[in-house]
Amino acid sequence: MKEKEMLIDWMEDGMTSIPNVLLKNYKRLQLNETEMMVLLHIYSFAQKGISFPSFEDLSERMSISSADCAAYVKKMIQKQVISIEQGEQTGFEFYSLKPLWSKMAFLFESDARGQSFQQAMTDERDLYSLFEAEFGRPLSAIECETLALWIDQDQHDPSVIKAALREAVLSMKLNFRYIDRILFEWKKQGIKTVEQAREQGRKFRKPAGAEQVKRSENAVPFYNWLEQ
Structure with missing residues (x-):
């Protein structure tokens, strides 16, 4: 009888179907x-209606700590494998x-x-490393998500994002x-290549006269994009 109850519990707990691909x-x-x-x-929790399990929830199922779970989730956000979104009706966050x-x-x-899929993946990974090097710290989850949106949603080429980072520096x-x-x-403005981006940057930083040239000898003039 006990074995029968256990079997019923197993069946009621459901099964997780994992795509072979x-x-x-x-x-x-x-x-x-x-x-x-x-x-x-995360996929298993979602199938049971839990769309935003905590790191503690994940850790209870695994042999790693909740802090490690948080680190791995962040890495997967960086790799653009998962994202954190907000429901339009509920307003609650969930893993997508x-x-x-x-x-x-x-x-x-x-x-x-x-084409080389691996090369594209490497370019994206290098992009995150470059941002962290320039900022001098690991990127936050929100920053990782923003970077992912620039690539996936806005369709910016990683090389153009690097050029924008250089402009900010x-x-x-x-x-x-x-x-x-x-x-x-x-x-x-229809800028899609690094060459176009560099030309745009040079145009806005180009000194207008000899006096500006003299002032810019020891400093790099810049254009304030926030005032556009």
């Missing part, structure tokens, strides 16, 4: 086994796996076109709001 390709998404398990638990499925689709599209206004404004203006 994910199991076969998570390595190509640059996910390690621990990140994959965290992802699967849309970035994961988008990357899977991009992976197969790249294979079909004969030259302007001594190293913050995400300023960089976002630069990218917004560039997109509005």
